[in-house]
Ligand code: HEC
């Protein structure tokens with residue numbers, strides 16, 4: 001099977017999985033985002049990373065929040081410490097401790113949000129948690145006095161913990177402040193793309209990090225054990241998919257770009273518009289290549305987006321095709337390269353009529 005049909009298959013499989021849940025995924029408050037980005041279980045291309053964090057099911061939280069824990073375990077948040085790329089990078093650092101704050105953070109909600117995240121320890125080998133659980137449930141949810149902070153004020157009581165509405169959850173002014181806390185800094189291969197989101201006031205347009213990267217889903221938040229030992233699910237309510245939407249999944253990456261074809265006096269042009277809430281890409285190790293071929297005339301053009309020639313937030317890039325005679329349509333091909341993928345991954349293959 002060639003790469004394209006594999007991609008088509010992956011997209012098909014993902015839609016199949018979701019068709020069960022998708023009816024439940026409407027939300028007026030985030031209608032704009034969901035129209036652009038239907039909720040979707042990520043299918044990242046194979047880049048040598050493990051599919052899930054080993055040992056995730058022995059986490060305390062997994063006993064009752066099994067579904068959420070399994071989603072989290074598939075993210076780079078869960079694997080932020082064990083990630084080989086990260087381990088290789090800190091191996092050559094004189095003060096690797098300076099890197100720990102975002103990769104094994106203490107619970108962020110125990111101090112005012114906005115400060116530098118602090119590491120759980122300066123000697124990771126001494127940490128109890130194996131294999132360190134990266135950005136753990138507690139990093140985002142633990143609040144003062146052992147309470148779990150979340151979007152709801154009225155949650156079912158549990159012996160495991162008390163629950164409180166946290167200001168970093170839900171629709172309040174501090175929504176997204178957890179994400180922004182870590183994603184605002186430019187460090188190593190990472191560009192602080194959350195700064196784009198803040199300075200261009202994307203939140204005023206109704207956009208949010210959580211809205212695009214953790215789509216809404218209606219389901220029980222927990223499974224609990226009754227007094228007689230039987231299990232039952234808690235009531236269905238609006239929560240968020242904990243498997244992060246990632247550019248390593250070609251389906252999600254395609255949603256980053258709006259494409260429009262136009263005729264010009266010397267051929268045609270393709271307008272490529274940024275539909276993410278920040279610049280593209282956000283890592284020095286990533287690039288996206290657009291190749292456009294004229295159909296019905298002679299002509300081809302290529303453009304590469306990378307961290308130096310990035311597509312700015314709210315920006316549009318115009319790719320001109322000089323074909324003399326006007327083409328009848330444009331064939332557009334987009335591929336994505338990053339560390340660990342042997343052949344660039346196709347995320348766009350589309351024909352636009354002129
Ligand atoms: C302020 C928070 C923060 C600190 C401190 C931090 N990182 Fe990261 N790191 C991130 C974020 C956020 C990402 C993910 C960015 C992405 O995927 O776009 C990341 C991802 C990475 C990756 C993976 C890149 C890839 O190709 O997937 C490496 C390697 C890395 N960091 C190395 C380091 C090193 C080395 C240090 C210390 C010098 C460090 N980090 C300190 C936030 C941080």
Ligand code: HEC
Pocket residue numbers: 060061062063064065137138141148149150151152153154155156157158159160161163164165166220221222223224234235237
């Ligand atoms: C013994 C079962 C059990 C365990 C273990 C457990 N929880 Fe919960 N948790 C619940 C129940 C029940 C609810 C309430 C669900 C509801 O009302 O729909 C809940 C609610 C929550 C909420 C939502 C709070 C809100 O106000 O919106 C968060 C966040 C949470 N738990 C995180 C965690 C984390 C993190 C762990 C592991 C450290 C954990 N829980 C362990 C049973 C458990």
Ligand code: HEC
Pocket residue numbers: 061062065068069070072073077135136137138139140141150151152169170171178210214219220221237238239240242
């Ligand atoms: C990077 C931060 C982050 C991490 C890590 C994280 N969560 Fe969440 N969690 C969130 C956000 C954001 C929401 C949704 C807030 C909203 O709805 O506005 C949420 C919502 C929840 C809820 C309430 C959902 C509902 O249906 O009521 C529970 C329960 C929960 N998380 C448990 C967990 C558990 C268990 C883990 C670890 C396996 C975990 N979370 C890891 C950020 C995180």
Ligand code: HEC
Pocket residue numbers: 075076077079080081083086101102103105108117135139140176178179180181182183209210213214244245246247248
């Ligand atoms: C404690 C710091 C921290 C917080 C809080 C945090 N992130 Fe991350 N995030 C990271 C790091 C570190 C990585 C990359 C780990 C690696 O590649 O080794 C990452 C990776 C990611 C990725 C890339 C995933 C991939 O598969 O390539 C996305 C998307 C992301 N985060 C979105 C979010 C969103 C949305 C929130 C808020 C709900 C959030 N992050 C909160 C530190 C953080």
Ligand code: HEC
Pocket residue numbers: 033176179180183193194197198202207208209210212213246247252253255256275276277278279280281282283286
């Ligand atoms: C309108 C939807 C949208 C919003 C809002 C949004 N993102 Fe993204 N994000 C995307 C898309 C689409 C991509 C894939 C394109 C890319 O790689 O930049 C992406 C990529 C990323 C990546 C991976 C970047 C890389 O190249 O490794 C990270 C990390 C991330 N987003 C974090 C965030 C954070 C943090 C916020 C809030 C400050 C946020 N996003 C807001 C849609 C969004």
